[in-house]
Amino acid sequence: MTNEELNTELYKKLFAEQEKFKGWLLTQPPSEILEHAYAYTVREDIILAMEYHDVSDEQAKALLASDTPLEDIFHVFEEVEGDHMDVIRDCIERKANENIEKQKEELRNLPVYIYSATFAKEHGELEKYRASHRANVDCKNAIEDAISNHYRDNRLDTSCVQEVIDRFGMERVAFVLANTVQDKDWDGRISAENKAWAKETPVPNDYDAWGGRRTHEYVCSQAHPGLINLFVNRFRKEQEIAKEKKPSVLQKLNEAKADLPKKSPTKAKEAEL
Numbered sequence: 001m002t003n004e005e006l007n008t009e010l011y012k013k014l015f016a017e018q019e020k021f022k023g024w025l026l027t028q029p030p031s032e033i034l035e036h037a038y039a040y041t042v043r044e045d046i047i048l049a050m051e052y053h054d055v056s057d058e059q060a061k062a063l064l065a066s067d068t069p070l071e072d073i074f075h076v077f078e079e080v081e082g083d084h085m086d087v088i089r090d091c092i093e094r095k096a097n098e099n100i101e102k103q104k105e106e107l108r109n110l111p112v113y114i115y116s117a118t119f120a121k122e123h124g125e126l127e128k129y130r131a132s133h134r135a136n137v138d139c140k141n142a143i144e145d146a147i148s149n150h151y152r153d154n155r156l157d158t159s160c161v162q163e164v165i166d167r168f169g170m171e172r173v174a175f176v177l178a179n180t181v182q183d184k185d186w187d188g189r190i191s192a193e194n195k196a197w198a199k200e201t202p203v204p205n206d207y208d209a210w211g212g213r214r215t216h217e218y219v220c221s222q223a224h225p226g227l228i229n230l231f232v233n234r235f236r237k238e239q240e241i242a243k244e245k246k247p248s249v250l251q252k253l254n255e256a257k258a259d260l261p262k263k264s265p266t267k268a269k270e271a272e273l
Contacts, residue, residue, distance in 0.1 A: 006060035010069070011050050017070040018043050039074060046073050108169040110135055116206040117214065136218035139168045139176045147223045147231060156227055158234035165235075170242055177232050179203045180220040189225040194232045 001009070021043065025036055047070070055063070063069040113120065113132035120129035146160035165173055181198035184190050206214040220228055 003054060003057050003060070006057055006064070007050070007054045010055070010060045010063055011047070013064060014047050014050055014070045017068060018047055021070075042077055043070055043074055046070060046077070104167060107135060107138075107167065110169075110172075112136075112171050112175050114175070114202060114204060116204040117208075118206075119204075133214070133217070135168065135172060136176055136179075139164070139172050140180070140218040140220050142167060143173070143176065143220050143231065144222045147220075147227050151227060156230045158230065161231060161234045161238055165238060170239060173235060174239065175201060175203075176218050176220070177228075177235060179215050179218060180228060181232060183216070183219045184225055184228070187225045190229050191233075194229060194236070197232070197236060 021040070025033055025040060028036075063072075066072050110131060111128070113125070113129050115125075115129070117126070117129055117133075120126050142164050146164050147156065150157040150160035168176075178198040178201035181190055181194055182203055185195060203215055208214055223231075
């Protein structure tokens with residue numbers, strides 16, 4: 001027999017063995033089927049591998065000599081300490097990280113709702129309001145955590161500002177900080193410049209049924225006002241940097257004009273005739 005014929009015979013024997021195993025499995029109760037599901041899947045993969053991979057004459061004959069070559073190969077597979085679980089763990093982490101990035105992207109792109117709950121209810125926008133409100137509270141907590149985690153030796157590492165911006169976006173961080181500074185307008189530990197900056201951002205008069213301000217829920221009240229002031233200082237610098245990087249409308253128009261195809265002299269003359 002040729003090598004091709006030997007491998008064909010081996011494939012047929014493996015396939016027949018799997019069909020017999022499948023027939024037996026289908027007569028078993030669900031619990032038994034589940035217990036053998038892994039074995040069935042691996043055996044299917046072994047047959048698939050044999051469909052695209054030939055073994056030598058000697059190897060084919062050795063396997064054909066066994067009454068249950070598929071079962072034998074499966075047992076060898078079980079004994080091999082491969083990286084199967086490492087691959088699974090890697091897949092788990094990769095998918096988790098993909099979901100984290102997706103959630104971050106959705107959060108960064110979530111519009112800041114600048115109106116009250118009453119306005120939202122009257123205009124059928126309660127879901128938008130609630131989503132934005134939850135994000136505001138989460139942002140406030142993130143700012144407080146960032147300040148707490150980056151304050152060491154009487155110094156605030158202002159790199160913590162960027163990590164909050166990366167998570168929530170520039171607009172929401174500005175909104176929460178402006179709300180916080182406006183709430184602390186009486187506090188001398190907040191600079192006059194930062195108070196003036198905060199007043200440029202409108203914060204809604206958002207009251208609950210008992211007259212309490214819902215905006216208090218996203219005031220950074222757990223951080224020292226002096227550290228909040230430092231955080232706002234750094235945030236405003238990042239805001240200015242972002243504005244400088246953002247191309248103006250005139251720049252965009254000039255770039256678009258530069259990308260337009262230029263008329264060739266010949267075609268221009270033809271157009272004039």
